[in-house]
Amino acid sequence: MAASRVINFGAGPSCLPEDVLHEATQGLFNFADSGMGIAEISHRSKEFGAFLNEVESLIRTQLNVPPTHSILFTQGGGTGQFAAVVLNMLARHRLLHPDLKERTIDYVLTGSWSKAAVKEATRLTAGSDVKINIAADAKLHSADQASYAGVPPHDSYKFSENPALIYYCENETVDGVQFSHEEGSPSSFPFHLLPKDQLLPLVADYSSSFMSRPIPRLTDHAIIYAGAQKNIGPAGLTIIIVRQDCIVDVDAAVGLGATPVPAILSYKYVAEGKSMPNTPPVFSIYVAGLVLRRMQKLGGLAYFEETNKRKKEKVYQALEEGEKRGVFKPRVGKESGSWMNIVFNVPGEGAEAKFLKGAEEQGMKGLKGHRSVGGIRVSLYNALEESQIDKLVAYMREFIESSTT
Ligand code: PLP
Numbered sequence: 001m002a003a004s005r006v007i008n009f010g011a012g013p014s015c016l017p018e019d020v021l022h023e024a025t026q027g028l029f030n031f032a033d034s035g036m037g038i039a040e041i042s043h044r045s046k047e048f049g050a051f052l053n054e055v056e057s058l059i060r061t062q063l064n065v066p067p068t069h070s071i072l073f074t075q076g077g078g079t080g081q082f083a084a085v086v087l088n089m090l091a092r093h094r095l096l097h098p099d100l101k102e103r104t105i106d107y108v109l110t111g112s113w114s115k116a117a118v119k120e121a122t123r124l125t126a127g128s129d130v131k132i133n134i135a136a137d138a139k140l141h142s143a144d145q146a147s148y149a150g151v152p153p154h155d156s157y158k159f160s161e162n163p164a165l166i167y168y169c170e171n172e173t174v175d176g177v178q179f180s181h182e183e184g185s186p187s188s189f190p191f192h193l194l195p196k197d198q199l200l201p202l203v204a205d206y207s208s209s210f211m212s213r214p215i216p217r218l219t220d221h222a223i224i225y226a227g228a229q230k231n232i233g234p235a236g237l238t239i240i241i242v243r244q245d246c247i248v249d250v251d252a253a254v255g256l257g258a259t260p261v262p263a264i265l266s267y268k269y270v271a272e273g274k275s276m277p278n279t280p281p282v283f284s285i286y287v288a289g290l291v292l293r294r295m296q297k298l299g300g301l302a303y304f305e306e307t308n309k310r311k312k313e314k315v316y317q318a319l320e321e322g323e324k325r326g327v328f329k330p331r332v333g334k335e336s337g338s339w340m341n342i343v344f345n346v347p348g349e350g351a352e353a354k355f356l357k358g359a360e361e362q363g364m365k366g367l368k369g370h371r372s373v374g375g376i377r378v379s380l381y382n383a384l385e386e387s388q389i390d391k392l393v394a395y396m397r398e399f400i401e402s403s404t405t
Pocket of ligand 1: 207
């Protein structure tokens with residue numbers, strides 16, 4: 001079976017470690033020696049309850065999540081969280097500041113997904129007393145002012161005075177723009193510009209970089225969320241790390257003018273139900289747990305940070321060689337180039353199709369850019385082995401040679 005598998009550079013759902021896939025197959029027949037498969041056993045069984053606790057502690061340990069923050073599991077993906085963060089954080093703001101006449105929510109725009117989050121926030125706040133402030137917009141600082149080619153410069157951020165939330169997307173999966181984690185980098189998230197507040201309403205979408213490297217200033221965040229389907233498992237599972245002061249009584253806020261929140265989007269409802277107020281995505285949780293166990297065995301996030309750094313450096317190096325010879329054109333500036341999704345163009349009539357076809361002939365798939373922006377996208381999630389990246393890089397060099405000779 002393994003021989004027919006290709007190298008899958010897809011942006012998500014994406015490849016999973018083969019040893020995990022084999023183990024998960026066993027689990028489909030007999031989960032935790034229960035005599036029942038994972039898709040068959042009750043989520044209220046002691047076996048599943050113990051597994052869910054283990055998944056939580058695997059995330060808590062590896063990401064160093066402090067006791068001030070709860071870890072919740074839910075469904076609905078990043079798209080569900082676009083709505084949940086707005087509804088829960090506005091309810092919280094209303095409970096904290098019931099008399100305000102106007103409220104603001106701040107968004108940092110760095111690509112298609114933060115734009116989608118603003119679109120949802122706009123829908124949910126239409127006709128209300130809530131204003132959306134674009135605290136910074138990366139597009140305004142790109143050469144063509146039409147594409148996202150990096151994160152905004154620090155001096156362009158304008159946060160509101162008392163926002164109900166401050167939102168950013170740590171890694172833009174479509175546009176390949178990511179905040180640098182290097183202390184002092186102009187491409188880092190400007191934590192130093194935020195108000196000094198222990199209850200900072202900082203929200204981060206980590207959908208496509210969750211568990212790929214440590215999260216800087218995790219403790220300063222109110223909410224960090226991610227879908228599982230990039231680095232840790234199948235689609236269907238959403239992980240939310242939420243500071244406990246953001247788990248609020250959304251119904252009490254309705255009396256103060258807040259929008260009613262569907263129970264399934266309320267953090268309090270999910271937390272009180274211990275992430276099982278209703279039937280959870282058992283299979284997705286199971287596979288994510290196996291991936292997280294494997295990660296821990298390999299050395300946790302320190303191991304993956306180091307490996308992912310080497311992997312992306314190899315691809316960027318080949319990209320740079322191609323750029324010098326006019327074969328490749330990176331879409332994102334070096335400092336903000338994503339570790340997880342590297343996007344570039346292959347200029348020339350039919351050149352991108354030729355690149356994709358050649359890659360496919362060598363057993364490499366999933367390299368086509370997102371339909372909204374085109375080009376090539378190389379997604380380098382955790383499960384891709386370094387030897388697989390080496391194969392792609394060798395192909396990129398081959399392509400450069402054949403295009404210039
Ligand atoms: N945010 C980011 C950064 C994403 O990459 C995606 C999906 O790829 C989403 C949000 C939306 O997530 P979902 O498809 O799980 O709703």
